[in-house]
Amino acid sequence: MDDPAFQVETDLQTQSLLLAAANHDVRALRDLLRNTSANVQDTETGFTPLHAAIAACEPNEPVPPLVPSKQVNGHTNGETTNGEIAQENSADQRQELEMAEKTIRLLFLNGAIWNDLDSNGETPGCIALRLGLKELYELCVDAGVRAELLLSRLDEYQRLGDTDSEEGGGEVAEETNEGAEREDLNVEEGGHTAQEAADESTQNPNYLSSILTFDRNRILDRSDNGVMMEWETTLMRRSAELLLPSASLRVLNVGHGMGIIDSIFQDNSPSSHHIIEAHPDILKRIKEHGWYDKPGVVVHEGRWQDVLPGLVEKGELFDAIYFDTFAEEYKALREFFTEYVIGLLDPAGGVDREGGKFGFFNGMGADRQVCYDLTNEQIVEMDLFEAGFDTEWETIPIPNLDSEGKWEGVRRKYWVLDKYKLPTCSFIG
Numbered sequence: 301m302d303d304p305a306f307q308v309e310t311d312l313q314t315q316s317l318l319l320a321a322a323n324h325d326v327r328a329l330r331d332l333l334r335n336t337s338a339n340v341q342d343t344e345t346g347f348t349p350l351h352a353a354i355a356a357c358e359p360n361e362p363v364p365p366l367v368p369s370k371q372v373n374g375h376t377n378g379e380t381t382n383g384e385i386a387q388e389n390s391a392d393q394r395q396e397l398e399m400a401e402k403t404i405r406l407l408f409l410n411g412a413i414w415n416d417l418d419s420n421g422e423t424p425g426c427i428a429l430r431l432g433l434k435e436l437y438e439l440c441v442d443a444g445v446r447a448e449l450l451l452s453r454l455d456e457y458q459r460l461g462d463t464d465s466e467e468g469g470g471e472v473a474e475e476t477n478e479g480a481e482r483e484d485l486n487v488e489e490g491g492h493t494a495q496e497a498a499d500e501s502t503q504n505p506n507y508l509s510s511i512l513t514f515d516r517n518r519i520l521d522r523s524d525n526g527v528m529m530e531w532e533t534t535l536m537r538r539s540a541e542l543l544l545p546s547a548s549l550r551v552l553n554v555g556h557g558m559g560i561i562d563s564i565f566q567d568n569s570p571s572s573h574h575i576i577e578a579h580p581d582i583l584k585r586i587k588e589h590g591w592y593d594k595p596g597v598v599v600h601e602g603r604w605q606d607v608l609p610g611l612v613e614k615g616e617l618f619d620a621i622y623f624d625t626f627a628e629e630y631k632a633l634r635e636f637f638t639e640y641v642i643g644l645l646d647p648a649g650g651v652d653r654e655g656g657k658f659g660f661f662n663g664m665g666a667d668r669q670v671c672y673d674l675t676n677e678q679i680v681e682m683d684l685f686e687a688g689f690d691t692e693w694e695t696i697p698i699p700n701l702d703s704e705g706k707w708e709g710v711r712r713k714y715w716v717l718d719k720y721k722l723p724t725c726s727f728i729g
């Protein structure tokens with residue numbers, strides 16, 4: 301590898317491949333791909349052939365960024381924002397885009413990684429989104445879905461983004477459910493599969509034994525990751541309204557945190573209100589704040605994984621269930637709705653007995669639009685469907701948390717998007 305002649309040869313191949321991709325020269329590309337990987341990267345820009353193929357479509361005039369697709373399995377969710385690109389493409393541009401599509405398909409067929417980062421920290425999908433190139437963006441999302449589905453079937457969710465061990469082939473990204481773990485399907489700086497900062501405190505058992513810091517408007521773990529933050533109150537309120545719209549219903553909440561959603565549930569005087577919480581510091585506050593004495597409240601101390609089998613055995617049923625934990629992988633959420641919601645949610649419950657409802661904090665992949673779209677519109681909705689649930693999504697605007705200084709003192713931003721997709725699930729049929 302140290303042979304200078306070999307190095308020159310390699311650089312030449314890389315540059316030829318990047319050039320062919322940028323020119324959308326499918327024939328040249330096909331030849332080059334016989335001997336060269338589709339995942340070479342330019343040392344300066346960090347461009348892979350996918351980045352080059354997409355960036356080359358940058359229109360001369362600036363276009364508004366693409367509003368990401370809401371299309372799910374061939375049907376829309378009633379929103380019409382999908383790819384309304386303000387600018388009409390000229391015939392030339394149209395042709396160029398078609399060639400770009402062919403180029404991208406060829407690269408994916410040859411094993412191109414959908415979520416490699418360039419030196420600006422962008423995946424190819426991010427560039428397509430920024431440039432308003434709807435078709436190219438959707439090709440990237442589809443490739444991501446294929447990769448994730450395949451991996452989930454092969455290895456029950458080998459961690460998406462599992463660090464360096466994925467080198468060269470890991471188009472996977474970390475999937476977790478909250479906080480630093482609310483990073484999930486994320487792609488991190490400097491590596492295509494990231495979670496390099498997968499600090500040990502972000503693993504659930506370590507988190508549960510760590511000391512927490514409580515501020516007026518947030519809870520941080522020992523590494524200053526946000527466990528829960530007050531800006532999420534709007535999301536909690538809306539979930540509570542949809543899940544528990546009237547009084548005298550039965551509700552189960554997993555993960556007490558700042559007690560925001562539990563307080564909103566209490567305002568509606570549920571007939572029974574079960575709370576499962578595992579962290580000793582939070583449990584201490586639950587006691588201090590008098591939760592044990594509130595009417596109808598039952599606090600279960602421990603991990604939901606240990607508490608729920610007992611509740612199922614006792615035949616407890618609920619009209620509403622909410623799930624929002626920390627430092628758990630996506631597969632924990634999936635286990636929760638596949639194994640437990642089915643046994644705990646009353647199909648003949650809810651308002652007017654129209655069936656119980658289930659909701660959860662939807663923060664997976666929220667540090668990058670392409671990952672958020674991929675997780676929600678494809679993976680999560682499909683998993684919920686397979687588990688027997690219909691999901692309704694409501695879009696909620698999120699203010700600019702950065703400019704409001706919300707992230708000051710927090711180690712990593714687990715939310716950077718301007719819209720939250722709030723899920724409410726009910727049994728199919």
Ligand SMILES: C[S@@+](CC[C@H](N)C(=O)[O-])C[C@H]1O[C@@H](n2cnc3c(N)ncnc32)[C@H](O)[C@@H]1O
Nearest residue numbers: 555557558559560561578579603604624625626
């Ligand atoms: C993001 S907070 C919940 C915030 C809450 N929705 C609110 O409105 O304030 C997550 C909570 O889940 C708890 N938790 C984490 N893992 C858990 C587990 N396996 N079982 C039960 N609770 C867990 C954490 O200790 C934390 O209190």
